[in-house]
Amino acid sequence: MSSAHVTPGSVPGPKLAAHFASLEVQKHAARLGMWLFLATEILLFAGLFACYAAYRFLFPEAWAASSRSLDLTMGTINTVVLITSSFTAAMAVHYAKEGKNAMVGHMNVLTLLMAVGFLVIKFFEYKHKFHIGTLPGRYYFYEGIQLPGAPLYFTVYFASTALHALHVVIGMTVLAFATVRAYRVGDFNANNYTQVELGSMYWHLVDLVWIFLFPMLYLV
Amino acid sequence: MAIANESRQEEHNMQEHHGAGRYVVIWIALLVLTLVTVFTGRMHLPDFGLLLALIIASVKGTLVALYFMHLSEHQGANRLVFGVSIIFVVLLIGFSLMDLGTRFRLANPPGSQYSDLQAVDIGANPTEGRTGGHQQLQKQNHETHE
Numbered sequence: 359m360s361s362a363h364v365t366p367g368s369v370p371g372p373k374l375a376a377h378f379a380s381l382e383v384q385k386h387a388a389r390l391g392m393w394l395f396l397a398t399e400i401l402l403f404a405g406l407f408a409c410y411a412a413y414r415f416l417f418p419e420a421w422a423a424s425s426r427s428l429d430l431t432m433g434t435i436n437t438v439v440l441i442t443s444s445f446t447a448a449m450a451v452h453y454a455k456e457g458k459n460a461m462v463g464h465m466n467v468l469t470l471l472m473a474v475g476f477l478v479i480k481f482f483e484y485k486h487k488f489h490i491g492t493l494p495g496r497y498y499f500y501e502g503i504q505l506p507g508a509p510l511y512f513t514v515y516f517a518s519t520a521l522h523a524l525h526v527v528i529g530m531t532v533l534a535f536a537t538v539r540a541y542r543v544g545d546f547n548a549n550n551y552t553q554v555e556l557g558s559m560y561w562h563l564v565d566l567v568w569i570f571l572f573p574m575l576y577l578v
Numbered sequence: 579m580a581i582a583n584e585s586r587q588e589e590h591n592m593q594e595h596h597g598a599g600r601y602v603v604i605w606i607a608l609l610v611l612t613l614v615t616v617f618t619g620r621m622h623l624p625d626f627g628l629l630l631a632l633i634i635a636s637v638k639g640t641l642v643a644l645y646f647m648h649l650s651e652h653q654g655a656n657r658l659v660f661g662v663s664i665i666f667v668v669l670l671i672g673f674s675l676m677d678l679g680t681r682f683r684l685a686n687p688p689g690s691q692y693s694d695l696q697a698v699d700i701g702a703n704p705t706e707g708r709t710g711g712h713q714q715l716q717k718q719n720h721e722t723h724e
Contacts, residue, residue, distance in 0.1 A: 393656045397663035404667040408674050415678050430616070437612050445605035448646045452598050555648075562646045569638045573631035577619030 371549030385552055392556045396563050399525075403567050406518045410574060413514060417507025424503055424511035425575060427492060429483060433576040436479050437568065443472035444565035447533070447558040454551035459544035462554060466537035469561065473530045480523055487512070515575055522567055529564045532557040604645045611638050 371381060378384040414421045450465035491499035494513035536557045540546055546554055615634040623630065644650040649657055 389652065390655050390659070393659040397659050400663045401666060401670075404670050407667070408671045411671050412674050412678055415675060430620070434612070434616050438609060441605065441608045441612065444642065444646055445601060445608075448601045448604075449598060452601065559647050562642055565646075566639050566642050569642065570635050573615055573619060573635050577615060578628040578631045 371547070372552065381549065388552050388556065389559075392559050396559065399563055400567075403518070403521070406514065406521065407570070407574075410514050410518070413507060413510050417505070417510065420503070420505040420507030421511055423505055424492070424508050424515075425578065427500075427503060428515075428576050429486070430576055432479050432483050433572055436476050437572045439472050439476050439479070440565050440568050443469045443476070444562050446472070447561040450536070451551060451555050451558045454540075454546040454554040455548050457547035459540045459546050462540040462546055463537050466533050466540065466554075469533055470530055470537065473526055473533075477523060477526060480519065518571055518575070522564070522571060525564045525567070529557075529561045532560055600645065604641050607641060608638055 372384070374381055374384060378387065446465045446468040450462045450469065453459075453461035453465060487493060490502075491497075492503075492512050493499070493509070494516050495509050498509035498512060500508075536554050539553065611634055615631055618630055618634075619627065621627070643660060649660060
């Protein structure tokens with residue numbers, strides 16, 4: 359454990375706002391604010407999880423049949439891609455604390471590439487569903503599964519994965535800003551890494567949601 | 579000037595900086611757990627398949643929150659916020675399912691159009707009612723004709 363207790367000024371860091379006692383308190387406040395925001399995000403997805411649970415309870419056969427119609431290989435690849443991108447996002451914070459700005463940039467670029475890969479795989483999954491007709495509600499025209507509740511499964515599927523994909527895009531935007539700053543300005547150090555840390559926290563939330571969506575939609 | 583958010587706790591909450599090895603270990607653990615959940619998921623275990631998948635997902639989620647999101651080092655308010663949000667998720671899903679699971683068909687009169695799982699006709703307009711309002715109206719008309 360290195361003592362990162364640096365007095366403001368000796369190492370260039372962020373500006374200390376007047377209402378905070380110290381840089382540590384300021385950092386702590388930023389992190390707590392991020393956790394509060396992430397808590398609201400968790401509750402946003404919880405609504406969809408509750409829909410999933412209720413309709414799965416009402417239509418167990420349709421749920422089992424529909425989840426088996428998904429492409430498990432693509433889902434598994436996407437899970438591995440997202441978990442690995444979460445790892446590189448964590449490594450970016452690690453390098454930011456050491457002041458290795460080039461590595462922060464490289465790690466974020468890797469994360470962004472995997473995010474693009476995730477979206478591309480998701481696009482092909484969606485395309486296949488539009489082709490065979492496993493679509494929400496009255497747009498459903500797949501003849502392979504004719505059970506009450508199957509269109510409802512795909513309503514939940516599209517709502518939750520589309521909301522998750524939107525979060526992937528938002529997370530990519532946040533990480534892109536930190537990447538540009540790491541390459542152009544390069545002022546992340548032990549005193550100043552909040553931007554990388556909070557962006558990475560958002561990315562981990564995207565990963566966290568997928569960790570639950572994947573078994574719910576593809577496996578059980 | 580006394581500042582409200584100044585506390586000794588901050589020093590304690592300072593960054594512990596450790597090697598990258600820890601992240602690699604967590605990453606590998608997450609990949610292994612993914613393989614385990616795919617493998618057990620494909621077996622389509624009849625009763626505890628869902629439970630097992632949820633347990634594995636919760637373990638993975640805990641690893642991400644504790645080590646990638648650094649909750650293992652950041653105690654106090656950060657943990658409280660995360661914990662409370664999880665409690666509310668459990669309340670929302672748990673109580674919705676308890677409600678659905680303990681419902682029973684109400685003792686409706688034979689031939690009733692109403693069901694406890696259907697939206698009831700709120701009777702805004704008997705001619706456009708969704709679940710039998712129009713039939714009631716027809717019946718009334720029929721009775722008045724007699």
